[in-house]
Amino acid sequence: MNVVELDRATIGIAGHSILSNVSFAIGPGEFIGVLGPNGAGKTTLMRAILGLLPPSAGYVRVFENAPQRGDRGIGYLPQVRTVLPDLRVRGLDFIGSSLHGERWGLPSLNRHDKSMIEATLDSVGARDLAKRPLSDMSGGERQRLLLAQALIGEPKLLLLDEPLISLDARHQEVAIDVVRRVCRERKITVLFSAHELNQLLGTLDRVLYLGNGQAVLGTVDEVVTAPVLSRLFGTDISVVRAEGHIFVMSRGYDVERVEHAHDHGHVHDHHGHHHHLH
Amino acid sequence: MRTTMAMFTTITATIITFIDMFQYEFMNNAFAAAGIVAVVSGIVGYFLVMRGQTFAGHALSHIGFAGATGAGLIGLAPLWGLLGFTLAAGITMGALSERISNRDVAIGVVLALALGFGLLFLHYYTSFATQATALLFGNVLAVDHRMIATLVVLGVVTLVALAAIMRPLIFSTLQPELAEAKGVPLRFVSTAFLAIVALAVSECAQIVGVLLVFTLMVGPPAAAQRVTTGLWSGLALSAALALGEAWLGITLAFHTDWPVSFCIACLSALGYFTALFASGRRSQVGRGNETA
Numbered sequence: 245m246n247v248v249e250l251d252r253a254t255i256g257i258a259g260h261s262i263l264s265n266v267s268f269a270i271g272p273g274e275f276i277g278v279l280g281p282n283g284a285g286k287t288t289l290m291r292a293i294l295g296l297l298p299p300s301a302g303y304v305r306v307f308e309n310a311p312q313r314g315d316r317g318i319g320y321l322p323q324v325r326t327v328l329p330d331l332r333v334r335g336l337d338f339i340g341s342s343l344h345g346e347r348w349g350l351p352s353l354n355r356h357d358k359s360m361i362e363a364t365l366d367s368v369g370a371r372d373l374a375k376r377p378l379s380d381m382s383g384g385e386r387q388r389l390l391l392a393q394a395l396i397g398e399p400k401l402l403l404l405d406e407p408l409i410s411l412d413a414r415h416q417e418v419a420i421d422v423v424r425r426v427c428r429e430r431k432i433t434v435l436f437s438a439h440e441l442n443q444l445l446g447t448l449d450r451v452l453y454l455g456n457g458q459a460v461l462g463t464v465d466e467v468v469t470a471p472v473l474s475r476l477f478g479t480d481i482s483v484v485r486a487e488g489h490i491f492v493m494s495r496g497y498d499v500e501r502v503e504h505a506h507d508h509g510h511v512h513d514h515h516g517h518h519h520h521l522h
Numbered sequence: 523m524r525t526t527m528a529m530f531t532t533i534t535a536t537i538i539t540f541i542d543m544f545q546y547e548f549m550n551n552a553f554a555a556a557g558i559v560a561v562v563s564g565i566v567g568y569f570l571v572m573r574g575q576t577f578a579g580h581a582l583s584h585i586g587f588a589g590a591t592g593a594g595l596i597g598l599a600p601l602w603g604l605l606g607f608t609l610a611a612g613i614t615m616g617a618l619s620e621r622i623s624n625r626d627v628a629i630g631v632v633l634a635l636a637l638g639f640g641l642l643f644l645h646y647y648t649s650f651a652t653q654a655t656a657l658l659f660g661n662v663l664a665v666d667h668r669m670i671a672t673l674v675v676l677g678v679v680t681l682v683a684l685a686a687i688m689r690p691l692i693f694s695t696l697q698p699e700l701a702e703a704k705g706v707p708l709r710f711v712s713t714a715f716l717a718i719v720a721l722a723v724s725e726c727a728q729i730v731g732v733l734l735v736f737t738l739m740v741g742p743p744a745a746a747q748r749v750t751t752g753l754w755s756g757l758a759l760s761a762a763l764a765l766g767e768a769w770l771g772i773t774l775a776f777h778t779d780w781p782v783s784f785c786i787a788c789l790s791a792l793g794y795f796t797a798l799f800a801s802g803r804r805s806q807v808g809r810g811n812e813t814a
Contacts (some may be wrong), residue, residue, distance in 0.1 A: 294703045314705030322699035331572075331696070334751040338696055345693025346705045350685050351753065377751040393700075 245308060247272050247401050247433040248293055250459075253302035255285070255292045261300065261457065262288045268452065268461040270433060272400070275424065276461075277444040278437035280454035286437040287323060289454070290403045293435075294320060306401070314346060319399035319432075321390050323406045335373035335381075336361060339393045364392045368422050384415035391419070395426060402427060402434045408443070420447055441468065442489045468492065543776050548663050552782070555665040555673055556768040559729045560738055562677045564746075564764030566684060566722035567739035568757050569715065571747060573695045576740050578615060578716065581629045583723045583732040585611040585636040590657050590732075591643035600657060601672065604732075605724045607636075612720035616713025660731030660783045662772065673725055680721040687714050692753070729768065730783045737783070738764050741790030745797035763793055 248270040255263045262285040270276055278286050291297045292304050295311035304311055306318070333341075339361050340353045353361075365371045370388045373381065381389065387407060394402060404423065408416045424447045427434050438444055441451070441464075451468065452461045455477045460467050467473070468490055473481040477494065484491040543549045570579045586604040593603020611632075644654055656664065684691075690711050694701040702708055726735040742763035743756075750756045771786030778785070 291703075296703060313703070318703075320700060320703050322697070322703070332747050332751050333572075333696065333753070337751075337753050341689075341692045341696050342700060342704070345690060345701055347689055348686055349689055351689040351692055 245272060246270060246305065247274075247307060248435070249303075249305040249308075250299075251303040251305070253292070253299040253304050255288055255297055255299045255304070257288065257297070263292075263454070263459065264457040265302065266457075266459045267302075268459055270435070270450075270452075270461070272433055273431045274449045275427065275434045275436065275447055277441065277448040277451045278435050278454065279439075279441055279451060284454040285457070285459075286454060287405055289459075290320070290405055290435065290437070293401075293403060294318060316397055317400045319394035319397070319402045321394045321402075321404045321407055323409065324386075324390070332377040332379050334375055334377050335365070335370075335389050336375065338378055338389065339365075339396070342393055343396065360396060361392075364396050365389075367395065367426055368392045383410045384412070384418070387411060387415070387419060388422070391422065398430070400432060402432050404434065404436045406437050406439070408438055408440070416443055420444065423447075441492065445488070445490065464490070539777065540773070543773065548665075549772070549776065551665045551667065551670060552662045552772050553769060554670050556662055556729050556772055557765060558670070558673045558677045559725045560742075560764035560768035561761045562680050562722050563726045563735070563738035564742045564761035565757055566680060566719060567764070568743040568746065568760045569684070569691060569695070570719055571740060571743045572692075573715070575716075575719075576736070577626055577629055579719050579723060579739055580736060581633040581636075582608045582612055582615075582716070582720050583727055583735040584633045584640075586720075586724060586727055587657060587732045588636040588639040588643065590727075591640045591647070591654070594653065595643045595647045600653065601669075601724065601728065604727060605676075605721070608720035608723050609717055611636075612716035612718075613713055616709065616716040656731070657727070658731045658733050659781065660727070660729050660734060662729045662782050663775075665728070669728065673728065676721060676725050680718055680725070683714070683718050683721075687711055687718075691715055730786055734783050734787055737787045737790040738768060741794045742767060745794045748794075748797040748801040767793060 246269040250263075250266050250268055252265050252267055253263065254261050254265055262283075278289070280286060288297060292299060293306055293311055295306075295313040295315065298304075306312075306315065336353075336358070340357065341351065343353070343357050343361070362371060362374060365374055368388050368391050370385065370392055373385055373389050373392075376385075378386065378389075387410075391404075391407065394404070402423075407419055407423070411419060420443060423434065423436065426432070435452075436444065436448070444451075445464065448464070450461060451464050452459060453467055453473065453476055455473075458476055460472055460476055462472075468483055470481055470483050473483065473492060479494055482493050484493065544553075567579075570576055586608040589603035589605070589607025590600035591603070592607070593600050615629075655661075690701065690706045693704075694706050694708050694711050698708060722739065723732075723735050726738050730737050743760040745763055746756050746760035750759055767786055767789040771789050772782050774780065774785040774789075775782040
């Protein structure tokens with residue numbers, strides 16, 4: 245059984261196709277790193293899986309069916325775009341608002357809901373966030389809260405849209421560890437979109453590279469090679485492997501150097517060359 | 523001994539004048555009307571502040587001013603013009619998508635235009651001019667039984683409608699992307715909410731006037747959100763603060779002969795800044811503990 249399958253799918257926004265004629269299949273329990281430059285369609289793909297964007301051609305199937313908006317089998321952590329500046333809502337109420345949030349009427353949390361929220365916060369090691377207001381949380385804490393929320397209701401598929409953005413290097417590693425541990429335990433299929441491949445190298449089963457409206461799915465050794473990526477991006481890409489890290493570089497284009505500040509003192513070469521294609 | 527006696531006399535005198543207040547029917551009416559409106563404003567305003575749409579609420583009240591003066595021009599009661607205009611504007615803002623209702627410049631332009639039209643209507647209906655101040659700054663001391671009955675009905679409708687959409691409203695306020703994915707009709711919820719705000723604004727304007735709806739719809743909920751982080755405690759505190767400020771404002775006005783809306787505006791600002799100061803100090807202390 246495939247958890248997510250795209251069959252010659254074309255997906256776009258307002259007549260402009262972002263992914264065109266894309267086919268791939270993801271099996272149960274796989275940890276998929278979704279990579280590609282900004283605008284390559286990482287968010288678009290997730291929205292299609294959530295049933296928010298129907299394909300204009302071809303098929304998208306989730307759990308062997310057409311995607312359904314509000315599918316309880318899917319946990320979703322959106323790329324945080326709307327951060328209300330001064331939100332003094334405590335963690336428990338924040339997560340509580342998403343529980344049956346689609347139903348009309350007054351919000352209410354019964355004992356079962358509360359213990360469910362506490363259990364899920366426990367599983368990501370963030371029980372203390374239940375009582376603290378969102379405005380007092382750091383970026384890492386907020387992200388952990390959102391992750392806990394995405395895990396509520398025992399989803400079989402987890403869509404994490406750029407969960408590492410706005411986290412420092414240490415918190416990024418912690419976030420990846422938590423996702424890996426929880427998802428392995430519960431055999432959850434994960435689509436984890438990111439800008440940086442290296443951090444995910446030890447965790448992912450396969451990598452899904454998006455670019456130029458196309459997609460390539462395979463193991464890192466199959467996909468992250470100069471010929472495959474050059475063909476995908478339609479430009480000269482070189483892939484350099486050094487000391488367990490992979491650097492993807494595009495010649496003649498702006499090669500952005502991403503440096504991670506290590507504030508906890510251990511020396512660890514983690515400077516990745518981050519390709520930038522438009 | 524003498525000071526105790528003096529104090530006793532002062533307290534007795536205060537109580538007597540306090541009770542005195544309720545010998546007048548207009549004072550009773552004022553307390554009843556302000557009470558109803560304050561509770562509704564505090565509760566609806568809580569969500570307005572949470573959604574960061576206070577400016578939209580302000581604009582609705584100004585649009586309501588044009589409606590009220592326009593209604594006067596064609597011989598209707600101002601309240602109906604106020605209600606009609608704010609409701610129509612609220613629904614339009616919601617339907618034009620969330621982006622418009624959060625766009626300050628567009629709202630500012632429409633707000634100014636609405637006030638301009640209000641002025642035009644006043645210009646052609648000069649005998650209405652005496653009521654203009656009442657519309658702009660409120661006239662709670664002129665409330666009659668019929669108005670109270672109307673406010674009760676409107677208040678109940680407002681709160682019932684709010685209760686009906688409260689769960690998806692909170693969800694889509696806190697996490698719009700996730701709410702959309704879970705099947706919440708975002709646009710419907712935001713339109714319905716602005717319609718509810720329109721109702722609350724119309725009621726609020728009866729007490730403190732269109733220019734001062736912030737005193738009951740923004741001051742108390744903003745203060746409440748500084749002090750508490752729970753939803754129900756926040757709502758209760760917001761409503762209680764609005765009620766306290768409204769009633770205390772009327773009491774102050776009775777004893778000082780200052781305008782009621784001025785007193786409420788002062789108390790509202792006082793409440794907000796006190797809460798801001800208190801929570802600022804508390805979080806500083808909290809941070810100190812964390813680093814220690």
